[in-house]
Amino acid sequence: MSTKRKRMFSKELKHMMYGFGDVREPLHESIDLLEELVFEFIQEMTLKAAQVSNKRGKFQTEDLVFLVRKDPKKYYRVIELLRMNEELKKAKKAFDETNVEEEENV
Template sequence: MTDETANDGVSGGVDDQQDETASISSTGTSTSTSKHEKKVSGSHGASSSKTDKRIFQRELRCMMYGFGDDQNPYTESVELLEDLVVQYMIDMTSKALEIGKHNRVQVEDLIYLVRHEPRKFARVHDLLSMNEELKRARKAFDEAKY
């Protein structure tokens, strides 16, 4: 018998923490949860990451391929990246709600949050400019149509 099995996987390492979560859920006596499970359950109710709906997988696979990954990246890699993206979106939305006045997420709140990150700020500015340009083009097209 190894030390790991003698301690039932509760020695503090990353792999041991994953084993602890699995053994806790199989016995039904939950004493602790991971940070991710606390955040997910705090914002979406009592749901696990296995039951979460994966909504960005197709886009993330294309982005990963565009940035040099294999055309068909590992599913685990895509799922990990999606978990990171969703958690970032939750964090930014929560912060935007805290600083917002109307208990709503507004564009200005998100701009305020990324103001000290030049690359993100520039990207937001580019996307907003492109959005305005597309609106003008649609309006001009609709006016020309009638």
């Protein structure tokens, strides 16, 4: 890495590497390289999404979806993750409402 920064994805990358057939404890250099690639990808996508959103003036999730629309694997994964996020929000809301009702009945 050219500049030192806090490792943000090391634990997750280590588990992903193991899940894809690497050893349980991969080399730190391998993790560092992958982390650099992930960071650069996120940075690049964020900058592109910001450029797209400048036309509307507001950064939205749809800007990222727009950027990956031509890559079917990324597109459908993004759609799946957004759907799962909505389901989690609904489940959390329902759970919170149930807890409020139970507390009121006590």
